[in-house]
Amino acid sequence: MALAAGAEATGCTHTLMEKSWAKLVNLKNMVIKLGKDDPRRVIHSFKVGLALVLISILQYFRPSFYAFGDNIMWAVLTVVLVLEFSVGATLGKGLNRVLATGFAGALGVGIRRITSFSGDKGKAVLTSTSVFFIAGTVTFMRFSPRLKARYDYGLIIFILTFCLVSLSDNPENELVEVAQERLFMIIVGSCIAIVVCICICPVWIGQDLHHQIAANIQKLADFLEGFGDEYFNNVENTTGAAGDKPFLHRYESVLSSKSSEETMAVLARWEPCHGRFRFRHPWKQYIKIGNQIRLCAYKIKALSVFLLPSEKTPYELRSRIQESCTNISIESGKALKESSLILKHMAKSSMPNGHVANAKAAAESLKSVLRSNPWEGADHLEIIAAATVASLLIDIVVLVENICEAVDELATLANFVPSELLHRGTVQPISDHHGSVHIISIAE
């Protein structure tokens, strides 16, 4: 029995070790994936470590500093809380922290001066009252969406600092000195955070937003360029065909990107001139483009249903509108691709307009095909899927035009230079009858 128990215990230990090992392997894989997905994450972790080591070096040389004392912790607090992944977030938080600490500290010292004229009990009552009203008011201000977007952190720090100064133990005569020292340490911490963030492989959130919007347009373009071939192929039995073609699903991430884009645009406004982005780059326009992209993505979502084999109208019926529908989807895709290139190279171009014009021509051609009643005599139940595809594609042309216009507006607002080098090509108008698919010639 003892033997059996021993064997069981060994078995248990064995299972436990196996489980732990499996968990460790999982963890390792997760870490590798996180780092591979965005190697800047590893660099950021390194930066946080470095900034804290800088602070600890400062502390090591403390004696040569003016009355440094235990206030080092304010610099540590500041570095840990202020140093964010992107420059925009770090600058925003750093400025918020320094300004809020300064103002709240001054207000707190002022109110303490006033309360010091009353007796001990009066002082306690006045302090509590002022803490109650100021904390309550500032907390309420945090609910304002406009203030929340840019100054939320500052408002919290304001409450915090004001309460600390009001409720602190320091005697009246030391108070100003202590407050000044802490403010100084917070400025030191913020500066270290900002310098480390900007000087070592900076992550500009504005640039990320710019690239994300360009990538999102590209995702829609990929879908549209591929849609024609997918929908009008004659192979009826490709079950799950849409499943293994990633370009047909990539656009889905666009559907729910609204809040992340808005956050990025707010943070980008804190960033100074960098690369080809100036300080007052029109970040709001990106939100506008993003909204237009999403409207198009909703439509594409409705369109994507018809790629399921079960939803397909017989090929014979589909084929009657194949030419113009394929043209619409390819030309819309190309217009979006060109718009995405405008963003990518930050170079003005009129190429999208050519493709939009072609897409519009194709839409008109589709309409005239429809006017000729291509499905005369067919079962109406069978044509509704094809009719829906036609209708959605016609709608998409307008949405694509809106995206291209919004990108063009951005190009004007941000003074993109017209690039002769990138776009020496021309877009040839498609003819209604020949419907050639390869219509762009780029003369390098």
Added chain:
Amino acid sequence: MALAAGAEATGCTHTLMEKSWAKLVNLKNMVIKLGKDDPRRVIHSFKVGLALVLISILQYFRPSFYAFGDNIMWAVLTVVLVLEFSVGATLGKGLNRVLATGFAGALGVGIRRITSFSGDKGKAVLTSTSVFFIAGTVTFMRFSPRLKARYDYGLIIFILTFCLVSLSDNPENELVEVAQERLFMIIVGSCIAIVVCICICPVWIGQDLHHQIAANIQKLADFLEGFGDEYFNNVENTTGAAGDKPFLHRYESVLSSKSSEETMAVLARWEPCHGRFRFRHPWKQYIKIGNQIRLCAYKIKALSVFLLPSEKTPYELRSRIQESCTNISIESGKALKESSLILKHMAKSSMPNGHVANAKAAAESLKSVLRSNPWEGADHLEIIAAATVASLLIDIVVLVENICEAVDELATLANFVPSELLHRGTVQPISDHHGSVHIISIAE
């Protein structure tokens, strides 16, 4: 000239005062709107003020406390940072803060003990190294989406506390005592924040999520119930008709609610049993329902285009599919409304199934209408809009069924009780030929 300058100055002052006055009025209106939109905001501001006053009262009675000292600031810091609008967020932050402070403090003290055996220089090097590695590793862990969702705040506090302990000035023998005192103050602060948050008009984020999902289903239901009448009315010239009917636009907020729902579901998991929600309420199911709702909303977005007067097929063509389309939209709307009621009253009901069955029957009836080629001879360009509406409505039935199923699953998971009182009605099947619209009789 002096007179003129004086007049000008008076004018300037006058304009300035007017401007300031206008700004003040604006501010007042904004404040009133913020408070009216959600009166709980005013209560929350009051609660923050109160919690801080409680801390200041504690400080006033300080002498009777054990070695309270300047550590009061840790309680203030904790209250300001932990006390959030909802109970879930406050509990999550409070637990994160206390646990992270405890663990990081213990680790920090342990490492300091170890480094104390080496010389002054060795100690500085070892401290810096450990700060670098631990801060870097934990920062990297913050990028993991799973950890970020629930423990982000805890991870920051871990870094913070570990650095503070490692870099603090306190001599070795005082260190443990100081750390214990601070941990104690943080526990006091967290408790005050949690007690104030729960005891005074608590805002349960789980309840908010529950109501939001119910309201979102209701929004879709309103659109669908109204769609039939809107689309099939014979008044061709109601320009902007859709503009002044809010129920046709309310669903739009659903399109971008994904991230807020996910945040709410994560926070809700911290909340204890409250009202009719138990501790392990199936919050994840709400995310699933939310996703189904959004899929339906995307489809409705595509459908809403056809309410524009410019997009309407001539009434004569529309009228041929009016009966079955109206039935689909009304029955889908009713199914959603009943599902929304299941959530609202937290009472199981089979009513949605009846309406879903009716909607399916109506879809079949629409298909048979289409099989009879109702638009024979009509211009195909003119019928594509009507065909698209038919096709989208047929798709919507499936999506509505999915929503109802997901709600039903929630009702099972969360053990909603079957309510005899609420739903003593029956859903009568609609007949294909008479298509009566009022088909529900509720026997009270």
